[in-house]
Every structure is written in C-alpha cells, then in structure tokens.
Amino acid sequence: xxxxVLVVDDKPNFLSLLVKVLGSDAEVVTARGVREALRALQxxxxxxxxxxxxxxxxxxxxxxxxxxxxxxAAPFILMxxxxxxxxxxxxxxxxxxxxxxxxxxxDVLRGLxxxxxxESAVLQNGxxxxxxxxxxxxxxxxxxxxxxxxxxxxxSLYHMIERMAPTDATVLVTGETGTGKxxxxxxxxxxxxxAGETMVAVNCGAIPPSLIESELFGYVRGAFTGATHDRxxxxxxxxxxxxxxxxxxxxxxxxxxxxxxxxxxxxxxxVGDARERRVDVRLIAxxxxxxxxxxxxxxxxxxxxxxxxVCVIQxxxxxxxxxDIPVLAHRFLAVQSARGPRGFTPxxxxxxxxxxxxxxxxxxxxxxxxxxILEESDLITPSxxxxxxxxxxxSRGGRAVAEMTYREAVDTARDEGVRRYLExxxxxxxxxxxxxxxxAGVERESFHRLLRRHGLRAETWREExxxxxxxxxxxxxxxxxxxPSD
Ligand SMILES: Nc1ncnc2c1ncn2[C@@H]1O[C@H](COP(=O)(O)OP(=O)(O)OP(=O)(O)O)[C@@H](O)[C@H]1O
Ligand SMILES: [Mg+2]
Numbered sequence: 001x002x003x004x005v006l007v008v009d010d011k012p013n014f015l016s017l018l019v020k021v022l023g024s025d026a027e028v029v030t031a032r033g034v035r036e037a038l039r040a041l042q043x044x045x046x047x048x049x050x051x052x053x054x055x056x057x058x059x060x061x062x063x064x065x066x067x068x069x070x071x072x073a074a075p076f077i078l079m080x081x082x083x084x085x086x087x088x089x090x091x092x093x094x095x096x097x098x099x100x101x102x103x104x105x106x107d108v109l110r111g112l113x114x115x116x117x118x119e120s121a122v123l124q125n126g127x128x129x130x131x132x133x134x135x136x137x138x139x140x141x142x143x144x145x146x147x148x149x150x151x152x153x154x155x156s157l158y159h160m161i162e163r164m165a166p167t168d169a170t171v172l173v174t175g176e177t178g179t180g181k182x183x184x185x186x187x188x189x190x191x192x193x194x195a196g197e198t199m200v201a202v203n204c205g206a207i208p209p210s211l212i213e214s215e216l217f218g219y220v221r222g223a224f225t226g227a228t229h230d231r232x233x234x235x236x237x238x239x240x241x242x243x244x245x246x247x248x249x250x251x252x253x254x255x256x257x258x259x260x261x262x263x264x265x266x267x268x269x270x271v272g273d274a275r276e277r278r279v280d281v282r283l284i285a286x287x288x289x290x291x292x293x294x295x296x297x298x299x300x301x302x303x304x305x306x307x308x309x310v311c312v313i314q315x316x317x318x319x320x321x322x323x324d325i326p327v328l329a330h331r332f333l334a335v336q337s338a339r340g341p342r343g344f345t346p347x348x349x350x351x352x353x354x355x356x357x358x359x360x361x362x363x364x365x366x367x368x369x370x371x372x373i374l375e376e377s378d379l380i381t382p383s384x385x386x387x388x389x390x391x392x393x394x395s396r397g398g399r400a401v402a403e404m405t406y407r408e409a410v411d412t413a414r415d416e417g418v419r420r421y422l423e424x425x426x427x428x429x430x431x432x433x434x435x436x437x438x439x440a441g442v443e444r445e446s447f448h449r450l451l452r453r454h455g456l457r458a459e460t461w462r463e464e465x466x467x468x469x470x471x472x473x474x475x476x477x478x479x480x481x482x483x484p485s486d
Pocket of ligand 2: 181182246
C-alpha cells in the first residue's frame with residue numbers, strides 16, 4: 001500500500017506537476033489552498049505533507065498547525081519562494097521537517113519526500129515497539145527490536161543476536177556502562193524459544209554478598225536463622241526460561257565456584273539441602289569489567305571465564321558509533337510527551353555528536369529527556385543541553401562561517417543578533433526584567449523565555465555595589481529552578 005501524501009498549492013499546474021513527480025511512490029491527494037487542505041487532513045490522513053507557504057486563502061503554517069493539532073506526526077515539507085527563507089527557518093522551529101525554495105528540481109523534492117516518509121516510518125515503528133513490549137519482530141536498518149542504531153557495529157550486533165538467540169548457549173555481554181547490555185539480554189531472550197516465559201534478572205552487584213547465595217540457589221527451612229520455610233532461588237524460578245546475571249564481575253570468588261558447578265551440572269542445591277534439583281536454564285551474563293584482566297589478577301575464576309567465553313557480545317561505546325547519535329536522539333525525543341519539542345536545531349545535533357558520552361546511551365537518553373522539558377521552542381537548541389555537552393559547539397565564534405551549511409549560518413546569525421539585542425536592552429535597564437520586557441514589547445514571561453534560551457541572566461546586569469557585570473553566563477544549568485530575577 002502506497003503512503004498518502006497531501007500536496008497543497010494554489011496553482012493547479014504546479015499540483016499536477018507534483019502528482020507526476022510523486023505519483024509512482026505515493027497516493028497523492030491534492031488541495032488547492034488552506035481550506036481544502038484542512039478538509040483533506042480529516043478525510044485523507046496523510047503520511048507526509050508538501051505545502052506552499054503563501055496562498056490566497058491563507059498561510060501554509062496554518063496547515064502545519066492543524067496537522068499537529070490532529071496529533072499527526074507526519075513530516076511537513078514547506079515550499080517557499082526565494083526570499084522567504086527566514087520564514088522557512090521559523091517553520092522548522094515550529095516543527096516542519098524541511099523546506100525547499102522555489103524553483104526547485106522535482107527530483108530533489110521527490111528525494112526529500114521519500115526520505116521524510118522513510119524516517120517517520122522508522123520513528124513510528126519505534127514508538128510502537130516501545131509500547132508493545134518484548135514481542136517485537138520489526139527490523140529495519142535503523143533498529144532491531146528495542147535496540148536503535150544503524151551503524152556498522154550495530155548491524156553486526158543485530159546479526160549476532162539473531163544467530164545466538166535461538167540457541168541455548170550461554171552468552172556473555174560486555175561493554176561500558178549504559179551501552180545497552182541489559183537491552184541486548186532482553187532481546188536475546190525475547191527471540192529465543194523461551195520467550196513465552198519471563199526472563200529472571202538479577203544484579204549481582206546490588207545484592208549483599210551474604211544474601212546472594214540464598215537468592216540464587218534458594219534455601220531450606222532451618223538452613224540459617226530466619227529461614228522459617230523452604231524457598232526456591234532464582235535459578236529454579238528461571239526454570240524453562242532465561243536467567244540474566246547482570247554485573248557478574250561483582251560475584252565473590254566462592255560463589256563463582258558454585259556457579260561454575262551449577263553450569264556444569266545443570267542442577268542446583270538449595271542452601272542447607274542435600275538434594276540436587278535439575279534446572280533447565282539459559283544463562284546470559286553481563287559485565288562492564290574486563291574479565292580476562294580479572295582472571296589474570298586472580299579475582300575471577302578461570303573455569304567460570306571459560307564457560308562464559310563461548311559466545312561473547314561486545315557492545316561498542318557510543319563515541320565509537322557517533323552516526324547513531326542523531327537517530328537515538330530523535331527516538332528518545334519521539335517517545336517523550338507529545339507536547340514537547342519535535343526535533344533539533346543543526347547546532348544541537350552538532351553538539352550531541354561532538355560529546356564523548358562517558359555514560360553512553362543512558363547519558364544521551366537523560367540529556368534528551370531533560371532538554372525536552374527545558375526547551376521552550378519546537379526544536380531543541382544547544383541552550384537546553386547541559387554545559388558539558390554544548391561546551392564544544394558553543395565556540396561557534398571560533399567556527400568558520402564557511403564551514404556551516406546555509407541553514408546553520410542563518411540560525412547562527414539570527415541567534416547572535418537576538419542575543420546582542422537582549423544584552424543591550426538588559427544593559428540599558430540595569431537588569432530590570434519588567435522594564436526590559438516592556439521596552440522590547442513582549443510579555444514578561446516570553447522575555448524570561450528568551451533570556452533562558454540565550455543563556456542570559458538578568459541579574460548579571462543588576463548593579464552590585466554600583467558596578468554592573470555584563471558577563472554572559474554560558475553555563476546555565478539551573479534553568480529548571482525558580483527564576484532568579486525579580
Ligand atoms: N541501542 C540502544 N537503543 C536504544 N536504547 C538504548 C540502546 N542502548 C541503550 N539504550 C538505553 O540506554 C539505557 C541503558 O541501557 P542498559 O541498561 O541496557 O545499559 P547497560 O549496558 O546494562 O548499563 P549498565 O552497565 O550501567 O548496567 C536504557 O534506557 C536503554 O533503554
Ligand atoms: Mg545494566
């Protein structure tokens with residue numbers, strides 16, 4: 001089934017050209033103005049919209065707003081005449097996916113529409129996947145179940161998971177913190193013959209060493225004080241299913257020995273019990289530690305290492321697959337509330353890609369979640385990113401204009417202009433926000449928003465002992481606190 005694309009323009013000739021250009025890839029619905037477009041949104045919910053900016057009966061931006069009001073995330077591509085680029089930039093801020101300047105090459109538009117359809121399909125599969133739980137079969141170039149990423153290391157990861165999942169082999173997942181080890185474990189389980197049973201997960205680092213033995217293997221009544229009844233351990237609980245031993249590197253030496261025996265014999269003995277119970281458990285283990293080094297130091301048993309070292313999945317740190325950062329960022333943004341920002345400015349993406357991400361995907365996720373809350377406009381800007389992330393991109397002054405894309409240059413110039421203006425107004429009103437806002441002719445609230453967005457703080461211009469401090473605060477990380485001014 002071909003996706004529906006709504007094209008909106010007041011010129012019939014132009015519409016028929018678009019039908020010709022897009023007709024082989026999409027079901028093209030045409031509208032000869034804003035009014036017809038609004039009706040078409042109801043009758044033919046589109047997968048993408050291509051819309052003219054200025055039409056006799058209204059503005060293309062109204063179509064965009066109606067599209068968003070109808071809760072549709074369909075990409076919106078604006079067609080503008082030469083000279084209206086600032087409006088187009090504004091449209092991007094309000095959630096347009098991209099724009100083309102007339103006149104344009106039909107193939108360029110076609111490419112743009114196809115890419116928009118492809119990317120939004122991936123996003124939609126993604127949000128469906130995150131609500132549908134474990135039983136997700138969907139696989140695209142950009143994701144694999146719950147895992148997101150299109151880079152070469154991720155592709156080979158997907159391939160390995162596919163091959164290992166259906167076997168009963170023990171798998172060891174290694175990687176730095178936040179690289180997705182637990183996600184991989186869940187993916188292995190949900191693609192195995194054991195998927196019908198719940199995976200049992202235990203974090204060996206989180207359970208006190210004195211308790212972990214009885215947790216894993218269970219106990220019988222009277223085995224120790226407080227053991228008032230028999231209890232099965234997690235191994236027995238995971239019978240016919242998968243046991244995920246997270247942070248296996250934290251297991252103490254004696255327990256490593258017991259675990260090795262369980263893996264050899266496929267049977268467990270509860271603490272205080274003489275009887276062995278057979279268990280059918282598939283083991284997946286994970287660690288951020290360097291187990292071979294631990295074996296070398298004598299802190300990890302070699303025999304256990306041999307048992308674990310059969311199938312090893314090594315997750316690359318995020319900084320080694322930076323091309324996954326934009327797709328991850330968009331995905332995390334998409335699963336946030338529907339009201340927040342819908343995308344990123346180019347310099348926000350640049351900043352995200354430049355950061356080294358010591359906390360890997362988990363860090364990226366929380367940065368995006370935080371930015372989505374802080375950001376007041378429709379696109380996440382560097383000012384809503386934490387200082388350590390936006391740090392490098394902020395030296396935009398040091399970046400040659402010639403290295404920028406046209407759009408980046410327009411954004412940068414605009415931001416710079418607005419910032420200088422705000423600084424001047426604050427300066428002349430000595431940091432009094434009410435007066436500055438009145439002078440600027442905007443609501444006080446909006447003025448505060450502008451200040452936050454540009455990393456400015458009014459009190460910087462307040463007189464302190466008769467001296468003004470017109471320094472710009474570039475590390476504003478308390479923006480979710482109460483406003484300091486007034
Ligand atoms: N490839 C990925 N695609 C989507 N989300 C991911 C990916 N990798 C990690 N995440 C997300 O990042 C967070 C951390 O993932 P996870 O808990 O699996 O990491 P971990 O390697 O087990 O970390 P730790 O060593 O700290 O326990 C989770 O919110 C997870 O959903
Ligand atoms: Mg983990």
